Amino acid sequence: MAEALRSDTVAHLRARIAAMQATGLGARTLPTDPAVAPLLPGGALRAGVAYAVPDSLVLAMLLLAGPSAAGGWTAVVGVPEFGVEAAAALGVALDRLVLVPEPGEHWLAVTAQIAEVVPVVLVRPPAAGASAGETARLASRLRQRGSTLLVAGAWGGAEAVLRVEGGAWIGLGAGSGYLAGRRLHVRVTAREITTRHEIEVGDGFRLDGPSQPARRLEAVPRLERAG
Numbered sequence: 001m002a003e004a005l006r007s008d009t010v011a012h013l014r015a016r017i018a019a020m021q022a023t024g025l026g027a028r029t030l031p032t033d034p035a036v037a038p039l040l041p042g043g044a045l046r047a048g049v050a051y052a053v054p055d056s057l058v059l060a061m062l063l064l065a066g067p068s069a070a071g072g073w074t075a076v077v078g079v080p081e082f083g084v085e086a087a088a089a090l091g092v093a094l095d096r097l098v099l100v101p102e103p104g105e106h107w108l109a110v111t112a113q114i115a116e117v118v119p120v121v122l123v124r125p126p127a128a129g130a131s132a133g134e135t136a137r138l139a140s141r142l143r144q145r146g147s148t149l150l151v152a153g154a155w156g157g158a159e160a161v162l163r164v165e166g167g168a169w170i171g172l173g174a175g176s177g178y179l180a181g182r183r184l185h186v187r188v189t190a191r192e193i194t195t196r197h198e199i200e201v202g203d204g205f206r207l208d209g210p211s212q213p214a215r216r217l218e219a220v221p222r223l224e225r226a227g
Contacts, residue, residue: 028046028048028146029042029044029045029046029047030044030045030046030047030066030067030070030072030119030120030148031066031067031069031070031072032045032063032066032067033062033063033069033090033091035062035199035200035201036059036062036063036066036199038199039160039162039186039188039197039199040160040188041159041160041191045063045066045067045120045148046148047148048142048144048145048146048148049139049142049143049148049149049158049159050138050139050149050150050155050157050158050159051063051148051149051150051151051158051159051161051162052151052153052154052155052160052162053150053151053152053162054152054153054161054163055163055164056164056184057081057082057083057152058086058090058182058184058201059162059164059184059186060122060152061086061087061090061092062090062091062201063120063122064076064087064092064120064122064150065087065090065091065092066091067119067120067148068091068093068096068097068120069091069092069093071093071096072096072119072120073097073098073117073118073119073120074092074093074096074118074119074120074121074122075097075098075099075114075118075122076097076098076099076121076122076123077107077110077114077121077123077124078101078102078103078107078123078124078125078126079101079122079123079152080101082099082101084097084099090201098114098118100114107123107125107126108130108134108138111123111138111149112137112138112141115142115145115147115149116141116145116147118147119146119147119148120147121147121148121149121150122150122151122152123150123151123152124151125154129153129154130155130156132156135155135156135157136157139157160188160189161188161189161190162186162187162188163186163187163188163189164184164185164186165185165187165196166185182200182201183199183200184198184199184200184201185197185198186198186199
């Protein structure tokens with residue numbers, strides 16, 4: 001218990017120091033969903049930088065939700081399975097969302113051009129990724145335009161890397177219950193410092209949002225065929 005308390009205290013102090021450093025550098029922050037604010041250095045998304053979210057589209061949607069709900073435009077590049085209904089339920093405004101599902105080999109150029117006019121862009125690079133030079137050039141453009149890049153994959157020079165390491169469904173009892181949401185265990189690495197967090201999101205909607213129809217699950221016995 002004492003060790004866990006010390007760990008929480010150290011993490012809190014690191015977050016406060018990061019926030020003061022960001023303020024001292026004159027960094028502009030973006031509206032950030034309260035569910036993900038504790039995961040981010042300084043407690044908010046920063047303009048002009050990149051964040052890597054390689055393991056969870058739900059987490060990426062929550063990062064989009066804060067700026068979008070506050071009136072900003074967002075874009076998604078190279079993620080054909082991006083679920084607009086789930087995104088809308090999490091707070092992403094679809095009337096201010098640009099989708100480019102299949103940019104092909106020009107994904108980097110498309111991302112750079114969209115970042116010129118859209119403040120928050122989510123992109124999934126292909127398996128080959130981007131070279132160090134390409135990453136540096138895009139980083140320079142992000143700083144110039146004040147746009148924020150969310151990367152559904154690996155990305156050199158990311159402000160933070162947010163990885164979902166597991167989780168559990170919420171609302172299920174012993175064999176039955178109402179599926180209310182999911183608890184995610186998230187590991188965050190920023191400036192060579194790693195912290196672990198736990199957040200709760202609904203099954204396609206926020207737990208703290210308007211009441212939504214719950215999904216009831218019942219355990220069904222499996223019938224074995226007689227030998």
